Amino acid sequence: MENxxxxxxxxxxxxxxxxxxAIVGDKLVAINNSALNAFKxxxxxxxxxxxxxxxxxxxxxxxxxL
Numbered sequence: 001m002e003n004x005x006x007x008x009x010x011x012x013x014x015x016x017x018x019x020x021x022a023i024v025g026d027k028l029v030a031i032n033n034s035a036l037n038a039f040k041x042x043x044x045x046x047x048x049x050x051x052x053x054x055x056x057x058x059x060x061x062x063x064x065x066l
Contacts, residue, residue, distance in 0.1 A: 017058040024049045
């Protein structure tokens, strides 16, 4: 799951800033404004799989973090 985030970080940052993404294995399975909702969507699709939730920071948040 972490590999997916590293491999696709640029794409995720461009497409989904300020969103929570849910990853199962090597697939992006849900995008939402809420971590809980992203998790629920992913678990509904993949009830027996481990779900990784990650927040994709906006450009402003990223600059602040640096």
